[in-house]
Amino acid sequence: MRVLIMAKEGEQSAAATPPTPEAMAEYQKFNDELVKAGVVLEAGRLYPSSQSKRVRFDGKKRTVIDGPFAETKELVAGYWLWQVRSIDEALEWLKRAPYDGGTFEVRQVLEYEGM
Amino acid sequence: MTTEAHRATEAIWRIESARLIAGLARVVGDIGTAEELAQDALVAALEQWPTEGVPERPGAWLMGTARHRAYDLIRRRKTLELKHEEIGRELERTQERADLDTAIEEDVGDDLLGLIFMACHPVLARDARVALTLRVLGGLTTDEIARAFLVPVSTIAQRIVRAKRTLAEAHVRFEIPSGPERVARLASVLEVIYLIFNEGYSATAGADWVRPALCEDALRLGRITAELISTEPEVHGLVALMEIQASRLGARVGPTGEPILLLDQDRARWDRLLIRRGLTALDRAERLGGALGPYALQAAIAACHARATTAGETDWPRIVALYDAVAQLAPSPVVELNRAVAIGMAFGPAAGLDLVDALAGEPSLKSYHLLPAVRGDLLRRLGRSQEAGAEFLRAASLTENVPERDLLHRRAAECARERMTG
Numbered sequence: 001m002r003v004l005i006m007a008k009e010g011e012q013s014a015a016a017t018p019p020t021p022e023a024m025a026e027y028q029k030f031n032d033e034l035v036k037a038g039v040v041l042e043a044g045r046l047y048p049s050s051q052s053k054r055v056r057f058d059g060k061k062r063t064v065i066d067g068p069f070a071e072t073k074e075l076v077a078g079y080w081l082w083q084v085r086s087i088d089e090a091l092e093w094l095k096r097a098p099y100d101g102g103t104f105e106v107r108q109v110l111e112y113e114g115m
Numbered sequence: 116m117t118t119e120a121h122r123a124t125e126a127i128w129r130i131e132s133a134r135l136i137a138g139l140a141r142v143v144g145d146i147g148t149a150e151e152l153a154q155d156a157l158v159a160a161l162e163q164w165p166t167e168g169v170p171e172r173p174g175a176w177l178m179g180t181a182r183h184r185a186y187d188l189i190r191r192r193k194t195l196e197l198k199h200e201e202i203g204r205e206l207e208r209t210q211e212r213a214d215l216d217t218a219i220e221e222d223v224g225d226d227l228l229g230l231i232f233m234a235c236h237p238v239l240a241r242d243a244r245v246a247l248t249l250r251v252l253g254g255l256t257t258d259e260i261a262r263a264f265l266v267p268v269s270t271i272a273q274r275i276v277r278a279k280r281t282l283a284e285a286h287v288r289f290e291i292p293s294g295p296e297r298v299a300r301l302a303s304v305l306e307v308i309y310l311i312f313n314e315g316y317s318a319t320a321g322a323d324w325v326r327p328a329l330c331e332d333a334l335r336l337g338r339i340t341a342e343l344i345s346t347e348p349e350v351h352g353l354v355a356l357m358e359i360q361a362s363r364l365g366a367r368v369g370p371t372g373e374p375i376l377l378l379d380q381d382r383a384r385w386d387r388l389l390i391r392r393g394l395t396a397l398d399r400a401e402r403l404g405g406a407l408g409p410y411a412l413q414a415a416i417a418a419c420h421a422r423a424t425t426a427g428e429t430d431w432p433r434i435v436a437l438y439d440a441v442a443q444l445a446p447s448p449v450v451e452l453n454r455a456v457a458i459g460m461a462f463g464p465a466a467g468l469d470l471v472d473a474l475a476g477e478p479s480l481k482s483y484h485l486l487p488a489v490r491g492d493l494l495r496r497l498g499r500s501q502e503a504g505a506e507f508l509r510a511a512s513l514t515e516n517v518p519e520r521d522l523l524h525r526r527a528a529e530c531a532r533e534r535m536t537g
Contacts, residue, residue, distance in 0.1 A: 001331075036224075037130070038338030042388060081388070083331055088126035092173075111327070111365065 002041065002109035003082050003090045008102060009049060009075035026098035038083070039093060045078040081109070120165040128157055129254040131174045136251050137226035139181055140289050143188065146233060146251060147279035152188070156181040227252075228343045229289045235304040238285045243278035244307045245314075246271050252339075253332050263329050264314065301344070305353050305410060308336050312357050316364075323518070325368055330361050341396070351400035352411025358393030359417035362386040374522050378426040390421045409445040412437050431461035448477045449485075456489055464496040484513035488523060495530060504530030 019027070034040045046052075050068035069075060084090045090106050097104075132153060139149035156177045170176040234247045249255045249263075257275065261268040292300045315329025337354045344350050366384035367375050397418055400411040407415065416437045423429040438454035451474055459467020471490050480486045491506030504527045511523035 036339065036342045038335035038342075041392070083335065085129060085328075085331075086126060088122045089129055092123060092126040092130055 001084060001086070002111060003084060003087065004107045004109055005080040005082060005090070005094060006076045006105045006107070007078040008105065009077040023098070030096065030098050033096075034080075034082070034093065037093075040080060041083055042081040043079070046076060048077070049075045120169060121161065123169055124157070124160050124164050127160075127169070127173045127177075131177055132157075132254045133227060133230065133252045134174070135177055135181060137230035138178060139185055140230055140233065141226050142185055144289055145279070145283050146230070146247070147283065148188070150251060150279075152181045152184050153177070155184050224343055225291060227339070228291050231304055231340060231343070232292060232300050233282065233287060233289055235300070235307045236282060236285075236287050237299065237303045238287060239278050239281055241307070241310060243274050243281070244303070245310055246274045247278045248307050248336070249311065249332065250275055252336060255332070263326060301347060301349070304340065305349060308333050308340065309353060309357070309410075311336065312360070316360060317516075317519075323372065325364060327361075327364050330357070330364060333357060334361060346403065348400040348403040348405060349408040349410050351396045351403070352408055352414050355393045355396035355400060355414035356410050356417055358389045358396060359414060359421050362389035362393065362421065368518075372518050374519055377420060378429075382424065382426075385421070393421065394418060407440070409441055412441045412444070416441075429460070431457055435461045448474055448480045449483070452480070452483075452486060452489055456492075459493050459496075464493040468493045468497065482513050484510045484519075484523075486510075487513070491526065491530075495533075500530040500533040504528075504534070 031040065031043065048068070052067040052069070054065040054067070054069070056063045056065060082090055082093070084093070087106060087108060094104055094106065135153045135156070136146065136149045139152050140146050143149055143152070159180050160173070160177060164170075164173075231248070231252060234251055235244050239247065246260055249260050250257065255263075257272050258268055261271040264271070312330055312333035315326045315331075315333060317325065334354075334357050337350070337357055341350045341354045362385045363377070363380060365386060366380040366382070367377070369375050393414065397411065397414045400407065400414070416434050419430050419434050419437070434457045435454065438450065438457050442450050442454055451470065455467045455470035455474070458470060468490070471486070471493060474480055474486065477486075487506040488510035491503045491510060494500075494506060495503035507523050507527035507530065511520045511527065514520050514523070
């Protein structure tokens, strides 16, 4: 199965403090381990919400709203797409990530409709 | 809480078991003992973790526990062997312990590779290699393997037991082969991974036409192997082939589980991410230089389909050229049949039919359902509906897969209708 891991934008990333080289190296090591285990399909980091936009639909009307957005805890700062055998496997991998703060959300991707 | 810890433990096992078994196999020398030691560590974890909590580094905990058991085992073996050599014993034991520590702390990559080569050793029958690989490298239980291959659990259990015994009796060493042996051993590894993939991609039997979970297991094994032996073009070729084929998984099955053939598929449903990954892997194979091997060539063929926005845009002459290259490298009647299909598309059905007819007497294709299916297809395009219908019926009688058989019956019925109206 595929799971989408979403890193939530916390106070830290909203403040746009660049990660230290040590933190980057730790992250790289973890990501390498995931790649070697054949888990990572795709990974990406997003610009902060101050540079993002939203499009709201209301009947035929479309409204474009500029960031930043207030509900920082719900905003996505980065994502991974993983291939795992179970949600539990995803959780065990995620627990090994070298982070000391923040929240990550794990969602299963709907696949193979009609099978 | 207890079930949660159990589920966590099982997930950790899936992540750690291959590394664990590999590290132990290098030390104790055989897969059977290594797996038993690892299983013992799992049992200990299942007993302790639900009450004491999952340790911070569960992999290290499992390895530590298994390592203690390995010490005991080696000590017992030594006691038996060295009953009359008491003097050397203490020295030996100290040395063993040092070896064991290094073995476990070194990079696990080589261990995993050693385990892959061992589980896929050519001394084992194909079925045995497949079962053992899924078990020790994929971390699948015997039940899961049995379910995937639609055979009784006892059959898989026996297959694995026998495989371990065969490896022990043949004194297969835990090693990373080099020189000319490496080529043959690597071919066996790739064959096993592709067999697993194919069983998921076009199941040979049963009610489902595809079993995506098995494809995913094979893909993960392929990706792991490609990272371990990143300088071998064919490993990347195989990964490319599997990624691109897997990109069509969602498109090759209709709403009621019926197979949809490549040229009839809705290409908007092809998984662009897997196609991109496949093309990247193919690029990696090509960049390593040298002539493309059979897997990379087949990946290049799959890439021709992936790049065509519609079936009509397919570059069939290039596909024919690539099949020519496959046929030279790894000639087989199945490759010839595929080449005939491509020639039929590139240069017309009559040219394809000549080649298929030349294969008619081929003993290995005698009960291969795709031979009459391809022949039926070419005959139909030539307007020979009656003969085509008979071929589709013959093909249907040769496959054990229910949805595929239904599709062939439908095609036969279409031919009958064409005959009435045409």
